[in-house]
Amino acid sequence: MTPAALASLLPVPVVILITGAVLAPLAARWSKRAPLAISLLATVAATVILALFARRVYSGQVIVTYLGHQGPAQGSVLGVTFAADAFGLSFALLTTVIGGLLLLSTLSELSGLGRRELGGYACLFQLLLAALVGSALTADSLDLFVWFEVAALSSYGLTGFFLERPLALEAAFKIMVLTNIAAFWVFVGTALLYADHGGFNFGQLHNGLGTSVKTADLLALGLIVSGFATKAGLVPFHGWLADAHTAAPGQVSALFSGLMVNLGIVGIARYALQIAPATHRPLLGLITVLGCVSAVTGAVLALAQDDLKRLLAYDTVSQLGVLAVGIGSGTSSGTAGMIYHLISHALFKSLLFLCAGAVVHATGLTRLSQMGGLARHRPVTTIAFLIGVAAIAGVPPLDGFVSIGLIHDGIKSNEPVVYAVMLLAQVVTVAALARATYLAFFRRRDDDYDRLERPHPGMTTALSALAVGSLVFGCVPTWVLHHVVAPATGALRNAHGYSSALLAGGGRLPAPPVTFHYFSASEWITSVATVIAGLLVARWYVRRATEPALVRGLRALHTGSVNDYALYATAGLIVTTLVLVVRI
Amino acid sequence: MIVANYLAAAVLFGLGLYTVLSRRNMIKIVMGLSLMESSTYLLLISLAYRPGSTAPVLLAAPRGSTESGLAHGNVADPVLQNVCLTAIVIGVAVTAVFLTAVVRIAQHYRSIDADRIRGMRG
Numbered sequence: 001m002t003p004a005a006l007a008s009l010l011p012v013p014v015v016i017l018i019t020g021a022v023l024a025p026l027a028a029r030w031s032k033r034a035p036l037a038i039s040l041l042a043t044v045a046a047t048v049i050l051a052l053f054a055r056r057v058y059s060g061q062v063i064v065t066y067l068g069h070q071g072p073a074q075g076s077v078l079g080v081t082f083a084a085d086a087f088g089l090s091f092a093l094l095t096t097v098i099g100g101l102l103l104l105s106t107l108s109e110l111s112g113l114g115r116r117e118l119g120g121y122a123c124l125f126q127l128l129l130a131a132l133v134g135s136a137l138t139a140d141s142l143d144l145f146v147w148f149e150v151a152a153l154s155s156y157g158l159t160g161f162f163l164e165r166p167l168a169l170e171a172a173f174k175i176m177v178l179t180n181i182a183a184f185w186v187f188v189g190t191a192l193l194y195a196d197h198g199g200f201n202f203g204q205l206h207n208g209l210g211t212s213v214k215t216a217d218l219l220a221l222g223l224i225v226s227g228f229a230t231k232a233g234l235v236p237f238h239g240w241l242a243d244a245h246t247a248a249p250g251q252v253s254a255l256f257s258g259l260m261v262n263l264g265i266v267g268i269a270r271y272a273l274q275i276a277p278a279t280h281r282p283l284l285g286l287i288t289v290l291g292c293v294s295a296v297t298g299a300v301l302a303l304a305q306d307d308l309k310r311l312l313a314y315d316t317v318s319q320l321g322v323l324a325v326g327i328g329s330g331t332s333s334g335t336a337g338m339i340y341h342l343i344s345h346a347l348f349k350s351l352l353f354l355c356a357g358a359v360v361h362a363t364g365l366t367r368l369s370q371m372g373g374l375a376r377h378r379p380v381t382t383i384a385f386l387i388g389v390a391a392i393a394g395v396p397p398l399d400g401f402v403s404i405g406l407i408h409d410g411i412k413s414n415e416p417v418v419y420a421v422m423l424l425a426q427v428v429t430v431a432a433l434a435r436a437t438y439l440a441f442f443r444r445r446d447d448d449y450d451r452l453e454r455p456h457p458g459m460t461t462a463l464s465a466l467a468v469g470s471l472v473f474g475c476v477p478t479w480v481l482h483h484v485v486a487p488a489t490g491a492l493r494n495a496h497g498y499s500s501a502l503l504a505g506g507g508r509l510p511a512p513p514v515t516f517h518y519f520s521a522s523e524w525i526t527s528v529a530t531v532i533a534g535l536l537v538a539r540w541y542v543r544r545a546t547e548p549a550l551v552r553g554l555r556a557l558h559t560g561s562v563n564d565y566a567l568y569a570t571a572g573l574i575v576t577t578l579v580l581v582v583r584i
Numbered sequence: 585m586i587v588a589n590y591l592a593a594a595v596l597f598g599l600g601l602y603t604v605l606s607r608r609n610m611i612k613i614v615m616g617l618s619l620m621e622s623s624t625y626l627l628l629i630s631l632a633y634r635p636g637s638t639a640p641v642l643l644a645a646p647r648g649s650t651e652s653g654l655a656h657g658n659v660a661d662p663v664l665q666n667v668c669l670t671a672i673v674i675g676v677a678v679t680a681v682f683l684t685a686v687v688r689i690a691q692h693y694r695s696i697d698a699d700r701i702r703g704m705r706g
Contacts, residue, residue: 146670149678153677160688163688166693170689170701170702170703172685173686176678176685177604177617180682181620184597184620184621184624185623195631247704304706471671561608561698561699561702562697563604563605563607563608566605567605572606
């Protein structure tokens, strides 16, 4: 295929997913199986088309297309620019593959629903996937905002999908208020950047910010970073996240945690690394601080939760903090670790949420204190959950070992304080998940379960596929690093090359050398030490009768009131913009 | 550049945000969000303005001027005005979704007090 023909295919995956979203509710009128068939077909087709780009893009090429054929003229572009760089393509492929698995699982579990509900569900699900693929491939700040809104609207629908459950409504209202405020921030920031630099194209913005950075630009960046941090669920913008995950079905939580929150990380990475290198230091420092706070707060809150899905949701806050630290590190190793962790987090967190969904499906229980002894009743789910936990804990043959190790390598030498905070967060994370595993699966339960629902084949398929994916990405790190992560790192770290490719209709970006010493003693010692420390903390915590004061205080701050959560987010915005504008 | 408009937009945004932060009535929260939204429209339209410019309507050139001359003339930035239109459309949709949720919440809880509807916390 000629490069021009290939480039013109770039918007097609998004179009396919949106078409699927439109057709699914219509086809649901004929038969209950139709929405599943259509949405699976759409995700497979989108994956195939994205895969066509893989060879060229992962060899370092940036494939660019301008919608409406409004190409660049005198260094500015009017048409919406779609560009496949290795970073965006990785996220897009990850979205369609995991999205397809989740659809398979969800529509097989929810097959008891009526036709209208199944159609609506498949529609919202595909719309969210389309928004994520669009945000991964777009190189236009306004378009990124539009995908942010599309993702937001479909996530409102999915959160409140079970309208008859009051908790779902409560969660839907919270996610709406916070995401909507975040959308205003991103919107105003985008408009301010346009007013200063006369363009929405990332390349144009990069060139404009490269020559001069005014106060209005810094204000705009502060607004945009805060907006995307809300989407990513970084502390203090995270109020909506745990509630939305608690109320939604397992697969929706998996979609939110594994894929949707990454939209925020993609936005932050694009703005911080590819668009704004002139303000580099304060911006990256700020992102690192946000990441550290999220990593620790999320892990501590996870340790204290009694609801299994809520626990996993707070762990997402923590893991997204780790990703933010990877962005903020500003080293190739840290950036590569961030990309690797984006992939591995999507795999293992979807896996864990599907396991949680399977447990809820089987027992009808959501609280850890009521569960127990599930290892005997549900061996497959238990093994899958253990694989997910081991991946988060960074146990060697799994993907978390490589990704967390790379992020640690990126900060170890020049930011010892951040490194210490990361290790602390890692220990608490291990403790939180070990506690959950023990309470749900291995603790003795005196009375037997009344009745355990049979697992559906679709659920088991998705669980096994994600577990195998987690193993594969951990077992062939050299291949993944060389063929996927290094080109993606090259795209993120070569801001100048990326922006000139966007304004020249394509280009090449060299991949930096990224190495991970798989068998080095220090990586293994760190991994084993954090796991042992985590297990000890878990043991100590399970035996305690009361919560420590720190945990109680942190939980008391999460009042459940939407006013308070909006207040925290606003405070976060004010601090963020002040840090950037005053350049503390 | 219309400084008064920028200030007005900032004040409106602040008022909307204050409403969201301080009111427990869900309808009022939605109204606050709408207020924030309209402040962004005002900001965008003001950003699009250039001193002495006319509206960016370039359908047919009036007698005595050519189309390209018109295009190079002093008009307000059409892109931001377009973006503003898009934002209005999105805003209407979002407000509709919001109010749907509030209606369902009112039906379930018999209350729209955000402080009483907080089953999930901690």
